[in-house]
Amino acid sequence: KTAHGGAQMFYMKPKGVEVEQNIGWLKGVDVKAHINNYVVIAPSDGYQFVNHHKIVEASKELLKAIKPVNSQYDIPESVRNKYHITEKSKTAELFERIAFGLGGSGMRNNNLTELIGGLLFRGVDPDAVLQLCRLTNQNSPQPLEESEFNKTYTSMLKKEMRRRNDTGTT
Template sequence: MLVNLVNYAVSYAEKGFSVIPIGQNKKPLIKFANKPPLTPDEIRKIWQKYPLANIALKTDKFFVIDVDRHSGEVDGMKSIKDLNHNEWFKDTLCERTAHDGFHFFFAKPKDMKISQNIGILPSVDLKAHENNYVVVAPSVLGEKKYQWLNSKPIRPAPAGLLELIKSKQKEIPPTKVAEIMLGMRKRTKTTGLFETIVKGFGDKGKRNDNLASFMGGLLMRNVDPYLAAKLAVIANDNTPDPLPLTEVERTVNSMIEKENRKREGVQSE
């Protein structure tokens, strides 16, 4: 049975935690990134609007070892036990998650940056980004509850655990965003098309060929022929010694007709 958790949320805030109201899908109900913690009064107002909201805490001052135990996947507790250092996970705040996993809480060290690491071990995540969060008790997902297993303070992480985290941080592959950014730094034909709009078609003797290549590149990428023609005029205007407009129109029309013939040939096959 779902209940209003506002008093618990206020209590967390009064203990110095940054509270985030979340829905049953574990998604935040407010924008919270890079914003100061909610005050008790702000929390009460939000819970009036979302009376059945669950509670999450921002991982700004602490990090969490998030152990998953979903059926059909590797048991994250086996990964923890295989470390042969059960003592690392004792004597600190811990909760059981709605899916029988575990959250082990540790204070962030002042002399070491803890980076987020999803999959630091099989079925074990390290939640540490200052704009990340973890769901906490007594939140309920469906009929499954989060439950504190102790009331111990969040203690500093043991040296051995920090060494493991440090070694794993070196192994983190580039994120998808980083891969995209790296790809954007590589020159491509599309890059050249964008630059042509600003730089123009170059010196005499190359302008017609560059215009034809420019139009062909746009049309091949399914840019609307009318818009492609307008971009060609803009690029020509940015050419140090521009082509006569009649010459631009002739080349543009020629490339559009060529592309139409090509498409008609493909459709007829």
């Protein structure tokens, strides 16, 4: 039970099943499914456990109900399995990095640096690069801290300006 009289229900996601976050799924009902989501629970002020049962796996019916209606992203496995990539371009790798995130700790800074450099090198507007990299960081299992992210972005933008011999001054 929440501090304002609402309810929180927790379910385990079955292995191999993807669940999309759906804020506002129903009026007053959010589906929190992103790895970086968090919720406040008991013993925080005003919150209490109503039961002490083990968390159970979400039923097929519930999973079907929370799935976006007429999702444009429902690609049948039979179609997906027929598509084979023979060779990836650097641009394809950049797009995949945006979609899948920066990876785990120990590789995030390097992957962010490569992403920023690759996008700037291809002539993407610096503000668009910043937005794309923010999305990438959010899609990461362990996003970089804002200060680290900003330091890396600023450093790479300055490096690209030097490469172009453009100091930004008139």
